[in-house]
Amino acid sequence: MKKTAEIGTSKITVTDQFWGHYLEVVRDHVIPYQWKALNDRLPDTEPSHAIENFRIAAGEAEGEFFGMVFQDSDVAKWIEAVAFSLENKRNAELEQTADDVIALLGRAQDESGYLNTYYTVKEPDQRWTNLRDNHELYCAGHLIEAAVAYYKATGKRHFLEIMCRYADYIDSVFGREEHKLKGYPGHQEIELALVKLYDVTGNERYLNLSKYFIDERGKQPHYFDLEKREREDTKPFWFNDDYAYHQAHKPVRDQKEAVGHAVRATYMYTAMADLASRTNDESLKKACETLWENVTQKQMYVTGGIGSMVFGEAFSFDYDLPNDMSYTETCASIALVFWANRMLNLEANSKYADVMELALYNGTISGMDLDGKKFFYVNPLEVLPKACETRNDKKHVKPVRQTWFGCACCPPNLARLIASIGHYIYSQKEKELFVHLYMGNETRFEVAGKEVELVQQTNYPWDGQVSITVNPATEHTFTLALRIPGWARSAVVKVNGEAVDHESFMKNGYVYLNRSWTQGDQVELSLPMTVERIQSNPLIRHNVGKVALKRGPVVYCLEEADNGENLHGILLPRNAELKAEYVAELLDGVVVITGEAERIVQDTWSSLYRPGEEQTRQVQIKAVPYYAWCNREPGEMIVWVSEKR
Amino acid sequence: MKKTAEIGTSKITVTDQFWGHYLEVVRDHVIPYQWKALNDRLPDTEPSHAIENFRIAAGEAEGEFFGMVFQDSDVAKWIEAVAFSLENKRNAELEQTADDVIALLGRAQDESGYLNTYYTVKEPDQRWTNLRDNHELYCAGHLIEAAVAYYKATGKRHFLEIMCRYADYIDSVFGREEHKLKGYPGHQEIELALVKLYDVTGNERYLNLSKYFIDERGKQPHYFDLEKREREDTKPFWFNDDYAYHQAHKPVRDQKEAVGHAVRATYMYTAMADLASRTNDESLKKACETLWENVTQKQMYVTGGIGSMVFGEAFSFDYDLPNDMSYTETCASIALVFWANRMLNLEANSKYADVMELALYNGTISGMDLDGKKFFYVNPLEVLPKACETRNDKKHVKPVRQTWFGCACCPPNLARLIASIGHYIYSQKEKELFVHLYMGNETRFEVAGKEVELVQQTNYPWDGQVSITVNPATEHTFTLALRIPGWARSAVVKVNGEAVDHESFMKNGYVYLNRSWTQGDQVELSLPMTVERIQSNPLIRHNVGKVALKRGPVVYCLEEADNGENLHGILLPRNAELKAEYVAELLDGVVVITGEAERIVQDTWSSLYRPGEEQTRQVQIKAVPYYAWCNREPGEMIVWVSEKR
Structure with missing residues (x-):
């Protein structure tokens, strides 16, 4: 397309x-x-x-x-x-x-x-x-x-x-x-x-x-x-x-x-x-x-x-x-x-x-x-x-x-x-081209009177590999400034296969690649997308003891469709291993996050209140991207999941 | 009075x-x-x-x-x-x-x-x-x-x-x-x-x-x-x-x-x-x-x-x-x-x-x-x-x-x-006198045509010692049925100083003391008032990971007046020792509950969200009876306190 x-x-x-x-x-x-x-x-x-x-x-x-x-x-x-x-x-x-x-x-x-x-x-x-x-x-x-x-x-x-x-x-x-x-x-x-x-x-x-x-x-x-x-x-x-x-x-x-x-x-x-x-x-x-x-x-x-x-x-x-x-x-x-x-x-x-x-x-x-x-x-x-x-x-x-x-x-x-x-995706300030977003596109800029084509390819937001082909009409010196997202724990930047010490060229979250570009120059950016357990500021009283799952820019949620009802009773242990996997047939193709968690046992309860400690059982949980929630049968949904501490 | x-x-x-x-x-x-x-x-x-x-x-x-x-x-x-x-x-x-x-x-x-x-x-x-x-x-x-x-x-x-x-x-x-x-x-x-x-x-x-x-x-x-x-x-x-x-x-x-x-x-x-x-x-x-x-x-x-x-x-x-x-x-x-x-x-x-x-x-x-x-x-x-x-x-x-x-x-x-x-406090069903509540009082009943005086003394709800003096006009056989509160983990019942095997006389939470009563008979009830950490039914989504403190019939709360602001950031460790002490000069005289707890550290935060685990510091907390809240300077109040698990 x-x-x-x-x-x-x-x-x-x-x-x-x-x-x-x-x-x-x-x-x-x-x-x-x-x-x-x-x-x-x-x-x-x-x-x-x-x-x-x-x-x-x-x-x-x-x-x-x-x-x-x-x-x-x-x-x-x-x-x-x-x-x-x-x-x-x-x-x-x-x-x-x-x-x-x-x-x-x-x-x-x-x-x-x-x-x-x-x-x-x-x-x-x-x-x-x-x-x-x-x-x-x-x-x-x-x-x-x-x-x-x-x-x-x-x-x-x-x-x-x-x-x-x-x-x-x-x-x-x-x-x-x-x-x-x-x-x-x-x-x-x-x-x-x-x-x-x-x-x-x-x-x-x-x-x-x-x-x-x-x-x-x-x-x-x-x-x-x-x-x-x-x-x-x-x-x-x-x-x-x-x-x-x-x-x-x-x-x-x-x-x-x-x-x-x-x-x-x-x-x-x-x-x-x-x-x-x-x-x-x-x-x-x-x-x-x-x-x-x-x-x-x-x-x-x-x-x-x-x-x-x-x-x-x-x-x-x-x-x-x-x-x-x-x-x-x-x-x-x-x-x-x-x-x-x-x-x-x-x-x-x-x-x-x-x-x-x-x-x-x-x-x-x-x-x-x-x-x-x-x-x-x-x-x-x-x-x-x-x-x-x-x-x-x-x-x-x-x-x-x-x-x-x-x-x-x-x-x-x-x-x-x-x-x-x-x-x-981009902005331009004279001879600086900023790349703010990563998504597949072909774009032509005019930089100091010369046309420059950028071809960006990526499978974002599901993976953090981005390649940008730089095609100036003729050899041309300008700056390509790549955003390193705040969520990335590390990043590798390569130009024509060679790693750039990008920390040295970093300013306010952008790597400034200033060089003489020629047709077909390849810029590669690798952003490892790990599953993150996001904590919220302790002043947000609604999220105490809870974490949100996030991978790259995508926030996840738990839905009843995957996890049954009473989602609030799911407790995610701190050491739970969380796996991310692309599932093509789900929700038009999404990366899902799965892992072992615990669930508060309810069947020992008949009253409302009692002294004691909660009992839990092991369960498998599945999280889907928040944006895609409520595309299957209606039901409960939560973004913030209680932690088992 | x-x-x-x-x-x-x-x-x-x-x-x-x-x-x-x-x-x-x-x-x-x-x-x-x-x-x-x-x-x-x-x-x-x-x-x-x-x-x-x-x-x-x-x-x-x-x-x-x-x-x-x-x-x-x-x-x-x-x-x-x-x-x-x-x-x-x-x-x-x-x-x-x-x-x-x-x-x-x-x-x-x-x-x-x-x-x-x-x-x-x-x-x-x-x-x-x-x-x-x-x-x-x-x-x-x-x-x-x-x-x-x-x-x-x-x-x-x-x-x-x-x-x-x-x-x-x-x-x-x-x-x-x-x-x-x-x-x-x-x-x-x-x-x-x-x-x-x-x-x-x-x-x-x-x-x-x-x-x-x-x-x-x-x-x-x-x-x-x-x-x-x-x-x-x-x-x-x-x-x-x-x-x-x-x-x-x-x-x-x-x-x-x-x-x-x-x-x-x-x-x-x-x-x-x-x-x-x-x-x-x-x-x-x-x-x-x-x-x-x-x-x-x-x-x-x-x-x-x-x-x-x-x-x-x-x-x-x-x-x-x-x-x-x-x-x-x-x-x-x-x-x-x-x-x-x-x-x-x-x-x-x-x-x-x-x-x-x-x-x-x-x-x-x-x-x-x-x-x-x-x-x-x-x-x-x-x-x-x-x-x-x-x-x-x-x-x-x-x-x-x-x-x-x-x-x-x-x-x-x-x-x-x-x-x-x-x-x-009481109810009567023919020759059965039920004691539902414990509070100091002097009461005269007519039981099968004879007057019976009951004198109840207690420092309830601050302690669970109750003494009841039974004064029939003349020796008289009837039943005194004492409620054993659901919150009591144990109870001792004595008549004239002698312990009663009350479990044998228990029905639907009442100890039925059927005997021939004479002037000055002493009934004593001891209900140990321990500080209880009350859990709520897992289906109550609002209380997951939280406990309420209760002692005897009294539910406690934390107030800003005692604990500073951001009460939601207090985490009560499961093994925290909680002490109860009567403080005559506080809130017209109440038992307060104190203990060591933790508090989520806020000063390392400037953003809203970040990966990682919460940091806490030790704090002393004080809980007061819920009924007496908001009798000092206005401020925050919580009944359900997060647990440190």
Whole structure:
């Protein structure tokens, strides 16, 4: 399979076995399925009405707006996924469908440039009166992202022009000038989109507007208070009565801890990193770094999931990471990938790529089944189906993936992430080519005016052998910087069969291979993938006495399908030998981990409590990759396993 | 101190050190405080309006009804607590206050006998239209209980007559006869109250009405559906869309598992046991036994708390007992004491008294601080204050006791339980006197026409030495049956200094001492109180790898005040020596448990996850009785401690 994408000055074709499967699933199942959803052609599913809303807004159909206030964004994310998919593999029919939708969007656009079906159809007089709740700027952001992606994939400018017109209009409405609204979005998204629009158009107005939204946020007197007074709204705000939910409780540079809605937060941090790199803003860079440390060192699950509370789909507080009550929204892990990617632009440090890789192989793709037909919004680390069915406090945790959601943010978000996976492998900084991710691909860069092809081959994430063939058009001196993942206990780097003393060329987790490259140079990287027993920081009270199994970037879990019920009664002895083996016929081919463990004996019990010591028996356990859980019969699942100490 | 109460044919005076303190607190603080609350004389507290509602209903004040639909029951529980308190110690002023309230109740009573301020004041035409939600029969039940208690305490019949009139009226409204409503209460309570009314009046109409309410419950067509249709209410019912919340999902004899609202359930089971004993109903007795096994062997916390879900204040499912999310309402543990007491009437089996004792020394009195000024509604087994403050899913768990509640069911319920504690020590079955609880008291029974005095002395629950002096008026043959608690690993029973081979006289956990007793006979019971490390059933997933400390009937906990923060990081080695020592100056005098343990070292950590093994350091830990937690500076608390294995 060959999938081609363009990144900056590069052209990338993903040839990877692992991601190739996902790219196919997105192209062949997710995108067509979501198209049906957007057009209300799915039986037994809550209607989306998203396309119909645009028809009504364009005056081409009669009816009322229906759906979430941010329903437009589902269309945007779908077009964006289509764009990335077309980059990978052209498809005339799909492109025509997208062109038709884009044309519809153009007809739904107001003369002023305004484009939002909720307000156009339902409350035409109420534009920009409730930025806090009503997602106008959020929808604009997603449409802009889609327009940029579609332009880059197809070279067609129509959608880009529509969105420039809308962005120009937004710029005429918001800003610090006297006649403008001093507002900013309740759901951040447009900030990162405007940077993309700036990147592709070079128009600094968009960069400045993004910067304005970020800089203005959280200032006093508070815009959300002002607009609330203006619309004579006297209701208290539902989320703990402050604007932490929106990360608007204080100016962004004063924010030291991640709080509130995890997706809003992480989209904002992504934009902050974008702006810091585009404007060399040191204070913004520092803020990003502080927040990064907080999220990844105090508030992140071992799967790369973030957001431990259903209330507000939010961060809670440091080290509060319950496994069975988490929110860990698929979209939040996706946003974490975006943010990590932008932090890498600020600084080539493997700590960012490690988290990006972690989220990619675990907390994001766990949101979809292997067929691309069902989705998790919430990605728990421990599931007892009966608890999800009985306990109201766990009703957000679904024990099985669902076909479609009323609030359908995650499935199209995952589709666009997967379709654009090639964009996350490399980055380039002048004569330095960074390899952040290992997956099969063929990519062409322009380095100091010369074309360089890289051909990467690997069976990642199942084994840590990576070979990269370097093919400069002619002999050429530049740096290839290879990430040594944080999980690797050792690494061997060879160039043309000769081992490199890579420790000497190591900086922030990357081996800098600076040399004169010639056609066919072979770089080999060996990363031993051992089964690791991961401990968690003792401040995470939920994981005391437990370990998680991990191999390479892949986090494992135990499922009832392999291990029977009452998984919590499994005790893993410290000296248990754990074997890893690739099983082609299981879960589309995965490495499974097996070993001897013990299991607390239950049949001697009839009462609830008694003095004494537990009795155990020997059992064989089998762990499968977390991302692939719940692809067989439904049942219990745990990531953190009790240790026998 | 001397407190006198009358039970059946007995007169009891509690002289106990431990309970004497609580009796004083209830008399000197709780009852006066609650009187102020009922009369809206507490500053900074939500008004109760409960007395004012009666004034308005009596036509003696102008105004609207205010408060919960069951506000009347707060007055009832207060009078009942006053009654028990007067039994213990007469108090002319308090009695006059109660007489005045009772007179007011009489004036608020309708000519028909109806007495409910919500309907009388607010919806006079809507009586009996919403039995499911509106607590009319519940309030009637509490008023009946109060009237019976007041009559037994003071010999005054006025309140009893008011309530007989009301009960007669209720009997004219409900029943199987054609012209009557086939209804029953949404919140059970009147059923057990009517049995008390029958016991004191001998009027079988009340017993039959109680039996009707129990027997009719849960039949199809469902009365709650019928009355809902009648009042043209089309809203779905909020609790999982069935009547399990009210234990009305099926007839009571078909109920095998405790479900729904824990207080409703347990009040109903109490009445079922009452009816089974009064009517020799074997099928009802069997149902009680089945439900007892389910609750105490599958759904009860180690503290005697029940109800593991805030949603519906309800039972969830077998072995689902999260420590930090529990509901474990004070009222539910109180109801468990009632139920255990009634099961003992059905069968003298120490398994019932063991649970009664467990709830009394742990899950009930934990609901009040040592001064009787603050109360817990929810009694969690694990508290991290920051989690309660931040996480919405834990907002029902308060990290500190509160002064008064809008829904003020627990404080007066606890007051009446404590004030009547003497009633739970003994029971009598013809010539058998059962000793269920050990606490200092002096009691006179009539056994086969002769008076027998028992004088019990003990320092329980801090030590297991109990002496009972038996003083029959003249030499008399009867049985004294002493409970040997389930927690006791051994026991020595002596009569007049001579050891009894008590195993030979043991039946269902009681030692039956049948002999001819003479004045001054000394019975001594020695129960060694060792510190026990309690394990929980392996099916309780929340307690894997953890133990609870218990000594005698008292469950212990670790508090931040003694052990610093991050209590979850404490690991108790299996061979740790644990010492018990009485500390007079701590928490009004308690036995504390101390020992060497280990603590996971945190200072080597900066990241969230890493391979490897935990490091620990030696620490000294101190555990205090669970009931006394949160009487010092607020902080963390845990009952279940991780083991170092």
